[in-house]
Amino acid sequence: MNNSEAVKNRILWKVYVVWFFRRIVPLILLQVLFFALAIQIFAKNVFVSRVLQNIGTVAENGYVPVLKYLAVSFLGTRPLTQVSILIILGVLALILRDLGRSLVAYKSMWMRKE
Numbered sequence: 001m002n003n004s005e006a007v008k009n010r011i012l013w014k015v016y017v018v019w020f021f022r023r024i025v026p027l028i029l030l031q032v033l034f035f036a037l038a039i040q041i042f043a044k045n046v047f048v049s050r051v052l053q054n055i056g057t058v059a060e061n062g063y064v065p066v067l068k069y070l071a072v073s074f075l076g077t078r079p080l081t082q083v084s085i086l087i088i089l090g091v092l093a094l095i096l097r098d099l100g101r102s103l104v105a106y107k108s109m110w111m112r113k114e
Contacts, residue, residue, distance in 0.1 A: 038087035
């Protein structure tokens with residue numbers, strides 16, 4: 001690697017770091033904030049160990065009763081709890097999407113170098 005390529009790589013890395021902190025970090029922080037708020041609301045309104053205990057009881061009959069129990073339990077909660085559960089699921093979906101994109105980008109970056 002000659003000198004001009006090293007300078008070019010350093011400049012590109014600086015550009016990528018600035019882009020990351022301006023564009024991606026605020027989105028991550030927003031997701032974490034919503035996730036923490038939703039978890040806090042969820043924890044105040046749902047007794048998780050009791051729900052898991054009930055799922056264990058229902059699971060003896062198969063998967064379909066578990067899904068029915070989860071649906072009925074979800075519909076039986078307060079609207080605020082339902083919204084918090086949906087926010088949690090939405091943020092988890094966004095995090096998984098971002099993680100998948102990052103892995104694909106990382107893999108393609110290494111494929112280009114070879």
